[in-house]
Amino acid sequence: MKIGVLALQGAFREHRLMIESCGTEAVEIRKPAGLDQVQGLIIPGGESTTIGKLMRDFGLDQPILQRAEAGMPIFGTCAGLIMLAKTIRGSDQFSLGLMDIEVERNAFGRQVDSFEIDLAVPVLGYKPFRAVFIRAPWIEKAAPNVGILAQHDDKIVFARQGNFLASAFHPELTGDNRIHRYFLNMVKEAVN
Amino acid sequence: MIEKGSWTVKKGLAEMLKGGVIMDVTTPEQAKIAEEAGACAVMALERVPADIRAAGGVARMADPTVIKRIMDVVTIPVMAKARIGHFVEAQILESLGADYIDESEVLTPADDLYHINKHDFKVPFVCGAKNLGEALRRIGEGAAMIRTKGEPGTGNVVEAVRHMRAVMGEVRRLQNLPKEELMTAAKEMAAPYDLVLYVAEHGKLPVVNFAAGGIATPADAALMMQLGVDGVFVGSGIFKSKDPAARAKAIVAATTHYNDPKILAEISTDLGEAMPGIEISTLSPTERMQERGW
Numbered sequence: 180m181k182i183g184v185l186a187l188q189g190a191f192r193e194h195r196l197m198i199e200s201c202g203t204e205a206v207e208i209r210k211p212a213g214l215d216q217v218q219g220l221i222i223p224g225g226e227s228t229t230i231g232k233l234m235r236d237f238g239l240d241q242p243i244l245q246r247a248e249a250g251m252p253i254f255g256t257c258a259g260l261i262m263l264a265k266t267i268r269g270s271d272q273f274s275l276g277l278m279d280i281e282v283e284r285n286a287f288g289r290q291v292d293s294f295e296i297d298l299a300v301p302v303l304g305y306k307p308f309r310a311v312f313i314r315a316p317w318i319e320k321a322a323p324n325v326g327i328l329a330q331h332d333d334k335i336v337f338a339r340q341g342n343f344l345a346s347a348f349h350p351e352l353t354g355d356n357r358i359h360r361y362f363l364n365m366v367k368e369a370v371n
Numbered sequence: 372m373i374e375k376g377s378w379t380v381k382k383g384l385a386e387m388l389k390g391g392v393i394m395d396v397t398t399p400e401q402a403k404i405a406e407e408a409g410a411c412a413v414m415a416l417e418r419v420p421a422d423i424r425a426a427g428g429v430a431r432m433a434d435p436t437v438i439k440r441i442m443d444v445v446t447i448p449v450m451a452k453a454r455i456g457h458f459v460e461a462q463i464l465e466s467l468g469a470d471y472i473d474e475s476e477v478l479t480p481a482d483d484l485y486h487i488n489k490h491d492f493k494v495p496f497v498c499g500a501k502n503l504g505e506a507l508r509r510i511g512e513g514a515a516m517i518r519t520k521g522e523p524g525t526g527n528v529v530e531a532v533r534h535m536r537a538v539m540g541e542v543r544r545l546q547n548l549p550k551e552e553l554m555t556a557a558k559e560m561a562a563p564y565d566l567v568l569y570v571a572e573h574g575k576l577p578v579v580n581f582a583a584g585g586i587a588t589p590a591d592a593a594l595m596m597q598l599g600v601d602g603v604f605v606g607s608g609i610f611k612s613k614d615p616a617a618r619a620k621a622i623v624a625a626t627t628h629y630n631d632p633k634i635l636a637e638i639s640t641d642l643g644e645a646m647p648g649i650e651i652s653t654l655s656p657t658e659r660m661q662e663r664g665w
Contacts, residue, residue, distance in 0.1 A: 187627050188390040188411055209628060224387050226411040226447050233409060233627055257387070270446070284446055290470035291493050293380045296373045313383045314448065314470070352383050 180370060182363070183208040183217035187233040189225020189258060193351035197359045211242045219252045219366035222259030224313065224349055227284065230258055231273035240275065247277050252342040252365045260345035261316055268319060278340045279322035286317040286334070298348070300329045300337060303357045310336070310348035317347050342369055376493030381515035384448065384470065384495060385579035388412055388516075388602055392592065392623050393581070395419045395606040397437070399444040405609070408619030412448040412470070414604070415441040420477050420524030421607035421646065424658070430478045432460040438467055450497070455664045456482025458491070465494040471516070472496050474509075476663035477523045477606070486664065489513030499583065501534045501661055503541035503570070504560030508665075510578055511563040517576060519600070520661040521584015524607050526648035528591045530661060531584045535598045538580070545571040584661070587612070587645045589625030589638055596629035613643035 184194045186207035198205035198221070208214060220243065222230070234240050247253055255263040262274050266281040287293070293314055297307035310331070318335035321327060329337035329346075336347040344365060350358040374380070391411025396402045397418060405413050417433040418426065432453050442449045448470035453460035455474055460481070464472050474487055476499055489496040490513035499520035500506035506517045519538070521531030541560070545567060548556060557567040569577050582595035583604035592603045603626055605619075612618045621638040628634040656662065 186390065188409075190386045190389060192389070193386060209631075225389070226387070226391060228406060228447060229391055229409045229411045229623065233624070236624065237628075289468045290384050290448065290495065291465065291468060292375065293384065294373050294375045295377055295379055311379055311383055313380060313387055349383060349386075352379060352386065 180204070180366060181206060181217045182366065183213060183220045185220060185222045185230070185234075185239070185259075187225075187237075187239075188229045189223040190349070190351055191223045194221045194223050194256075197351050197356050198363070200356050201360055201363055203363055208239075209237070211238050214239070214242050214246060218370050219254070219362065220246070221362070222253065222255040222262050223351070224257035224259060227258035227261040227274075228272055230262060234262075235273060240273075244275060244277070247275070247342070250342055250369050252344070252362065252369050253277065254344040254362045256346050256349055256351065257313065257315055260318075260347055263343055263345050278338070278343050278345060279325055280318045280338065280340075280345070281320040282316045283319045284316050285314050286319075287312055287315045290314055296331065298329055298331060298336070300358075302328050303361065308350070308355060308357065309353045310350075311352045312336075312348045315347045318345075378515070381495035382578055385497070385516035388448070389579055390627060391602045392619075392626050393450065393602070393604045394609055394619060395604075396441060396610070399440050401610055401615070402441045402445045404616050405619055406445045406447055408616055409623035410447060410619065411602070412450055413441065413445060414450045414452065414473065414606075415469075416452060419607040419610060420660070421526075421611050422524075423477060424524040432457070432464065432478070435463065435467055438464070438469060442468065452478055453487070454478040455480040456485050456487060458487045461487055461492060461496075465492055469494060474498050474514075476520060476660045480663050486512050497581070499661075499664065500538065502537040502560070503545075504562045505665070506538060506576060506580075507560070507562035507566040507570070510566055510576070514578065516579050516581065518581040518583040518604055521582070521586070522651055522654070523584045523660050524649075525585050525651065525654075526587040526608060526611070526646040527651055528585045528587070528594065529651060531582050531586065531595060532598065534584075535582060535595060535600060538576075539599055542570055542574060542576070546574050586622075587648065589621045589635060589642075592622045592625045593629035593635055596626055602626060608646055611646035618642050618645070
């Protein structure tokens with residue numbers, strides 16, 4: 180099993196190291212051909228406008244959509260969550276539109292409002308998850324088919340819909356790989 | 372329980388900028404061009420370094436109006452520059468909501484002895500460095516991101532290359548020293564001992580490290596990336612060139628595909644003229660911005 184990390188811009192190295200810390204091979208993906216060798220994909224945090232443009236300029240959007248429709252699990256963090264959303268409030272920027280969610284960009288404010296907090300994430304067990312929010316978005320609205328995995332201040336910040344997983348915070352910036360292991364389980368289920 | 376302005380959060384934004392291009396802009400229109408070209412952040416300024424160099428006199432923090440107008444039109448992070456040691460300019464920039472402060476040698480230093488104590492702020496700082504000792508001193512003062520100084524406003528990449536090679540060479544040297552020699556190394560490079568230990572153990576800086584100062588072409592950006600930087604700042608190189616939008620887009624693509632000469636060849640084609648460059652040896656020592664700070 181091999182996991183791809185979209186390496187157009189952003190914190191892709193940290194995701195690769197997290198996947199490797201779980202004992203799974205990870206590869207950085209910059210061109211469409213790289214997708215053929217992976218069973219799951221992570222879209223990292225970074226700038227969503229930058230990642231979206233590069234994705235289209237280098238022809239990665241259609242191949243990702245095809246693999247997604249064929250059932251490949253995709254995990255998006257922060258900018259990656261925005262890439263997965265069907266609707267981005269007040270913006271006409273590109274997104275893959277794979278999850279039935281409406282997101283608000285930079286919803287928690289500018290960098291001076293960025294924060295970390297112990298977040299309750301029931302699917303990960305009793306122990307809270309140290310969640311790091313950097314100029315983070317939140318999920319304003321989610322369709323009934325979207326499972327809500329965590330909320331902060333009544334805002335949805337972690338959700339799953341079928342083979343897609345999205346967090347507004349950055350699990351790759353902590354030493355805790357539980358969310359990456361949760362994603363790897365999704366990939367294992369999809370492969371079998 | 373909610374923690375703002377923590378080290379993780381400050382360093383975290385720099386992690387998100389990696390693999391990206393931060394562009395100097397002086398107007399909302401330029402900021403839009405930068406965002407549309409794929410910049411991962413913009414640096415709001417009154418004048419780009421080439422114009423600061425040409426104008427002479429004292430260069431200060433930009434007028435808050437310039438910064439606010441730029442923050443209003445883009446959704447990407449907006450950085451701004453404060454003079455070295457000018458902690459009140461930094462306080463003002465923090466209150467405006469700037470996402471990162473560059474304590475920068477491009478502006479005229481306000482203090483010839485001391486840099487800002489950056490631990491005092493919730494907003495993160497980036498600082499320039501010519502070598503490892505300087506980088507570690509800035510990190511010791513609280514910088515959450517480092518960049519090469521290069522020689523700003525010249526369109527000449529040679530100084531950025533020299534500074535990056537100096538940092539990497541010293542990192543490799545520390546990695547090979549036995550532990551008992553590290554305190555002396557710290558003394559010689561005038562760097563905090565704990566940070567010297569970190570570098571010796573991990574083989575890298577404890578924060579993100581960008582290139583800056585003289586990058587003018589996609590090939591320059593890719594060169595710096597291949598030398599091991601995490602991303603690039605482009606100051607005068609974009610808006611002093613013939614076709615800023617095309618050049619900005621090409622430099623963004625080059626920073627992603629820095630290891631792919633075929634793509635680099637394609638995106639370097641038909642960009643129009645680059646900014647006029649300056650040979651470093653024609654600058655007198657007082658004209659060299661990299662000598663500001665210590």
